[in-house]
Amino acid sequence: MIGKYFGVGVGFKPEHFQNIMESQPDLGFFEVHAENYMGDGGIPHRMLGALRNQYQLSIHGVGLSLGTMGNLDQNHLHRLKSLVDRYQPALVSEHLAWSSHDEAKNLLFLNDLLPIPYTQETLDRVVEHVDQTQTTLGRQILVENPSTYVAFSDTQMSEIDFITQMQKHTGCGLILDVNNVYISANNQKMDAFDYLDSFPTHAVGEIHLAGHAEDVDDSGERLLIDAHDRKVAPDVWSLYRHVIQKTGEITTLIEWDNDVPDWPTLYHEAMDAKSLMIELGADTHAAQ
Amino acid sequence: MPLSKQQFSQVEFAARLFDPEATAPNGVVDPNGVAAPKRYSVYKNNVIVSYLEALAAAYPACKNLVGEDFFNALGRAYLTNVPPSSQLMILFGEGFADFVANYAPAQKIPFLPDIAKLERAWRLAYHSADIAPISAEKLSALPPEQLGDATVSFLPSVALISSPFPVINLWAAATKMQTLDGIDPQNGETALIVRPELDVNVHNVPKDLADPILAIIHGETLNHAAEIGLANNDDFDFSAMFSLLIQTGAIANIILDTKGT
Structure with a gap:
C-alpha cells in the first residue's frame, strides 16, 4: 500500500491567502517551498501558521542539494529541521537534483534543480545525503524524480534503476512528478508509459502535476521546459490517469509557481484531479 | 581517483x-x-x-x-x-x-545606493523575528532618574539610513512609478525602518535626530545620545527623540544600568 492519503492539494501562494481563508476550500493540504519560510518572522510565518491550523502541510525543499558531490550544507539542513519541527507537516520532500556546491568552503548556490549523471558514485552520494537528511529530521522524506534537459556521457544506469536503488537503500518515499516524467520522456527519448510502469510506485507518497513550456533543442527537436506556469497539459492528465488506474488513491498536488493564476483557476485544477480520482473509484477516504 | x-x-x-x-x-x-x-x-x-x-x-x-x-x-x-x-x-x-x-x-x-540600502533594510525588516515593542506598563514602571544611564535594545527590524538625498521621497515615488519631478534632490532625509507588527513602516526622522538615534542603536546610553544631540544642535529635544522611538515601536526594551550605581 502506498503512503498515507492526504487528498488533493495545491502549492500555496501568498496572493491566494485571503481567498483560502474566506472560502475554506475542500482541499486535503497545502504545499510550500521550505526556503520561503526560513525567515525569522513576519507575514510569511503568520500565513503558514494560519494554514497549518486548518490544513495539513507539505514542506517541499528546493535548496538542500541532495545530489551535490560535495557535502550537504549542515546549516541549511538544520534550518529545514527547525521548520519541520515548528510546523509538523504531513509530508517533507526534496529533489533528486543539485543546486549548490561547497568547493573551497565557499557555498555557491545556483537556485535551480540541476541534473546528475546516474552512476554508482552519484548514487552513493545521494544515498548518503538522503540518509543524513532523514536521520537529522527524524522522519522519512519523499524524493522527487527530476525533469531534465541534458544527458551525460558518464551515465551508467537508467533513471528508474537509480531511483529504485536510492529508495531501497534509504527507505525514503518518493514524489512521482508526472509532469516531470512527461518532460523527461520527451527530452530523453523515453516512453513515458514504460517509465511509469517500471517506477517503484509502492514507495510513492505524493504525485505532482504542473504545466510545462515548449522549446526546441540543438537539432531543432521539441524540448520541454518545466515551467510551472500554466495548466496541466492533456497528455500529462492521461499519464496521471494511467498511474491512478494502477495504484488507486495517491496524495496529489497541483503546482503553479510562475504566472500564478487567480484562486478559482488554481482550485479548479485541483478539483479536476479530485474528480479523476473519484471517477476511477480511487478517492475513497480523503483525509480532512 | x-x-x-x-x-x-x-x-x-x-x-x-x-x-x-x-x-x-x-x-x-x-x-x-x-x-x-x-x-x-x-x-x-x-x-x-x-x-x-x-x-x-x-x-x-x-x-x-x-x-x-x-x-x-x-x-x-x-x-x-x-x-x-x-x-x-x-x-x-x-x-x-x-x-x-x-x-x-x-x-x-548618485542616490541609487541609498535607495538600495533602504530597500534592503525594508526586506530584512519584513522577514525579521517577531518581537513586540516595549509595553506601556513596562515603560511607565521605569524609574525616570535611572533613564539617563540606560541603554536600549531595538526590534530586530530597526534600521536607520541617513542620506544626503531625499531617500524616502525618491523611494516612495520610484516604488509607485511616479515622477521624481518636484522632489528637491538636495534635501537630505533620514529613514527609520521599523516593523512593530506585520507591516514595515518607513519613518522620516528629523535630520538632527539621526546622530543621537544612531548612537543609541550602537549601544550608547541615553545620556550620551543627548550629549551628541546637543553638540549638533542647541535646540535638541531629548523627549521628542525619545517619544519618536516609543511611538514608532522601535524600542524592544530599556536596559537599566544595574552595576553603575
Whole structure:
C-alpha cells in the first residue's frame, strides 16, 4: 500500500491567502517551498501558521542539494529541521537534483534543480545525503524524480534503476512528478508509459502535476521546459490517469509557481484531479 | 581517483552557468550522445533569469529608477562579482547597495545606493523575528532618574539610513512609478525602518535626530545620545527623540544600568 492519503492539494501562494481563508476550500493540504519560510518572522510565518491550523502541510525543499558531490550544507539542513519541527507537516520532500556546491568552503548556490549523471558514485552520494537528511529530521522524506534537459556521457544506469536503488537503500518515499516524467520522456527519448510502469510506485507518497513550456533543442527537436506556469497539459492528465488506474488513491498536488493564476483557476485544477480520482473509484477516504 | 576526460564535474557545470560566453561542459550531451550546448543553455537561462527576478523583487524601486535593461546589466555584474551563497532567496541581494556604489555606469544616479540600502533594510525588516515593542506598563514602571544611564535594545527590524538625498521621497515615488519631478534632490532625509507588527513602516526622522538615534542603536546610553544631540544642535529635544522611538515601536526594551550605581 502506498503512503498515507492526504487528498488533493495545491502549492500555496501568498496572493491566494485571503481567498483560502474566506472560502475554506475542500482541499486535503497545502504545499510550500521550505526556503520561503526560513525567515525569522513576519507575514510569511503568520500565513503558514494560519494554514497549518486548518490544513495539513507539505514542506517541499528546493535548496538542500541532495545530489551535490560535495557535502550537504549542515546549516541549511538544520534550518529545514527547525521548520519541520515548528510546523509538523504531513509530508517533507526534496529533489533528486543539485543546486549548490561547497568547493573551497565557499557555498555557491545556483537556485535551480540541476541534473546528475546516474552512476554508482552519484548514487552513493545521494544515498548518503538522503540518509543524513532523514536521520537529522527524524522522519522519512519523499524524493522527487527530476525533469531534465541534458544527458551525460558518464551515465551508467537508467533513471528508474537509480531511483529504485536510492529508495531501497534509504527507505525514503518518493514524489512521482508526472509532469516531470512527461518532460523527461520527451527530452530523453523515453516512453513515458514504460517509465511509469517500471517506477517503484509502492514507495510513492505524493504525485505532482504542473504545466510545462515548449522549446526546441540543438537539432531543432521539441524540448520541454518545466515551467510551472500554466495548466496541466492533456497528455500529462492521461499519464496521471494511467498511474491512478494502477495504484488507486495517491496524495496529489497541483503546482503553479510562475504566472500564478487567480484562486478559482488554481482550485479548479485541483478539483479536476479530485474528480479523476473519484471517477476511477480511487478517492475513497480523503483525509480532512 | 583520477578524473577521466568525460567525467562530469559539478564545479565546471556551475562555473559556466554564470558566464554568458561559456559553452556546455564536457560530457553534457543529448540522448544520442551528441554535445548539446543549447540544451545546457536552458540551465544557464533558468539560473540567470531566476536571480534577476529575485533581485528585481528585492529592489523594485531601484529597477524602476534605472529601467529594465540597465537593471539587468547591473544584476549580471553583481552576480559575477558577488556569487550567490545562500539558499534563502527571500533574502537574496546582500551587499547590493555597496556594489551599486562602486558600479561605474550607476555613478550618474548618485542616490541609487541609498535607495538600495533602504530597500534592503525594508526586506530584512519584513522577514525579521517577531518581537513586540516595549509595553506601556513596562515603560511607565521605569524609574525616570535611572533613564539617563540606560541603554536600549531595538526590534530586530530597526534600521536607520541617513542620506544626503531625499531617500524616502525618491523611494516612495520610484516604488509607485511616479515622477521624481518636484522632489528637491538636495534635501537630505533620514529613514527609520521599523516593523512593530506585520507591516514595515518607513519613518522620516528629523535630520538632527539621526546622530543621537544612531548612537543609541550602537549601544550608547541615553545620556550620551543627548550629549551628541546637543553638540549638533542647541535646540535638541531629548523627549521628542525619545517619544519618536516609543511611538514608532522601535524600542524592544530599556536596559537599566544595574552595576553603575
